[in-house]
Amino acid sequence: MARKQKNPGLKNGITARWLRGNLLITVLLMLVVEGMFLYNYTESYYDGVQQSMYQRFSSITGQLKVYSGDTSQKAAANRSVALRRMVEQFSDKDKYEFMLLDSYGEVIASTSGTGAEGIVTWEDFEQAQTAPDGMGVALYETSSGEPVMSVCCLVPYAAEDVVAMRLVTSMTLIQTQIKNAFLLSALVVLVALAFTVASGLYFVRSIVAPLGQVERIAADIARGDLDVRLPEAVVPRDEMDRLRSTINRMAEGLAETERMKNEFISSVSHELRTPLTSIRGWVETLNTLDDPSDENYRKGLQIISSETTRLYNMVEELLDFSRLQNGGIKMECRPLDLVAELTDAVLFCEPRIRQAGLVLSYAEPEEMIPVHADPDRLRQVFINILDNAIKYSAPGGRITVKIWAGEYKAFIEIIDQGRGIPPEDLGNVKAKFFKGKNAVRGSGIGLALVESIMTALDGTLDLRSTLGRGTVVTLGLPIYRK
Incomplete structure (x- = not known):
């Protein structure tokens, strides 16, 4: 049993090529735009939180400058006391956890009054010690699974055992905002993609369906059915209408050529039959005549010669025309x-x-x-x-x-x-x-x-x-x- 071949148009048709080409490029472009949007959106939120904590550190270090006139040891003690008082009197406890760190990165004081176990990391402190500006940033999850951002800043002045300050804030609301933005942008992308697919398929099918019709009619014409015609618009609107008109004119031209060819064959057959019939008749007549001097004998030979020349000229004309059409005759000019x-x-x-x-x-x-x-x-x-x-x-x-x-x-x-x-x-x-x-x-x-x-x-x-x-x-x- 012969194996049924798959229709190559399914894999290589216009619709398939559009799906593999234009649609794939559109999807990739939308994904890239979506990724860039989410990245920039996330970075803008994170940068905003980070800059807000930087500004608070700048305000705190500015307040420590008032002790610069004291002796070094006394100024250090005053700064330490001032920092501890800031921790105790910190007004934004609902937004930030404010901590003081020693030289080992251990928490000395915190707005929560605890050692802040489970909510701190060493990454920001280590980064601050090596950074030129004395700042370190870390994004992580606490032991309870809450996403937070911590910013550590080295104290620019001696303050006894206080070496660094840390601000920790929850990122739960920020991530909720980012998630909502992601869902909204994903919905926009899906709607845009659905519109692109729908409009693209409508446009492609508006081409594929008429082309399929043209293909079927052209196949009928190739099989010799020259009476088939494509429906035409009264006023051609686009290339497809003009293609239909061209196919119909081609079919009409082929039909006319076929008609003329058949008439030509019939005419040539008749033209060839007439002299051949005359030659055959006179040959039979000459066979009955034994006397070459007979007037009918000479007349028959003349007619045979004349008709033979006529046949020869007709055949030569046909051959010359065929050679000219096929480029077989070279002009010797x-x-x-x-x-x-x-x-x-x-x-x-x-x-x-x-x-x-x-x-x-x-x-x-x-x-x-x-x-x-x-x-x-x-x-x-x-x-x-x-x-x-x-x-x-x-x-x-x-x-x-x-x-x-x-x-x-x-x-x-x-x-x-x-x-x-x-x-x-x-x-x-x-x-x-x-x-x-x-x-x-x-x-x-x-x-x-x-x-x-x-x-x-x-x-x-x-x-x-x-x-x-x-x-x-x-x-x-x-x-x-x-």
Whole structure:
């Protein structure tokens, strides 16, 4: 049993790429912003508490300066007494624990009247002893699990056994504020993320769904169903609407090309069948004739030769067109006289023109017109246009050939008085496989071949026609200058 393959679009679709790319970046960016916000918010609160205790220490040390006039021993004793009195009379006992420390970091006095067992640490005292400003800070939890901050400050003046002061404050309210800020910011991030996901999925799906529809229709077209079409907006609003219109135009173009190709195959089959039927019939007739001098014998050979030449020319035209379309023919261009090339082609077609009962009007210019072109392909263009003029003209009509040189280009006009081209066919007669309503025998690619050759020679092909009055074909080629 064949193993079912997973749909690669699930892993590599636009939605998956958006989830892996844009959404991931958005989430990471929000996390970074959230982290920065919480860090700065926490630091601002902690710094505020720390600065508040620094200011209290500054106020206390300022009060100790009043004893600087006493003798050193007496001043030290006075400072010690003053510090102990400050501890006893400390007004913010509900906010801070104020302690005095000895040289070993042991608590000498405290606002709570105890040794402050379980609420102190050695970290701030040790840090203060090595810090240039004599300050140390510690964040920790007491033995009861309460978060606190302690700031230790070395006494700048001798005060007997008092070496340092410590302020300890609870951080419970601060951490509650930080936790509330974290929850609020997390809620904001989740709301923003939900909005981003919802709006992003809505936008992505507004693209994915139409693209899926386009993909299905394109797959139908690739399988050969050229009648399917995508729904179109009356006025294209965005790239998706324009893509639908483009897909529909492509399908219409392919359908038209398919129709023209089928008509071309049918036409060519008919064109090939006619001379083949004639050749086959005359071969059977010649098999019954034993006398080569018989008039029917000679007539049959002439018809077989004529039809064989017609078949050969038709096949060569098809091969040339195919080679030009596929880039298989390389132009062998060289400087040449456009007047001489046109005159040779006119002389080649003149017997057929007179045989068809038409009048040829051509005045060969005396001065040469230099161009850079492939003479064989140029002759093929002239003969093809003249052949069309002969086929589409009634006896008694006139075929006029003109040539002149402009400032940068040389122009050739071949004018007939034939049946003309219907206006609705005029824009398509140069398309491959197209045969108009007034078309006669032929493969239907003559003008397409001519245009391909002229394009390869950097030339132009223009058509003007009036139904029932004739057609004017204008060829243009750049004048060659050394």
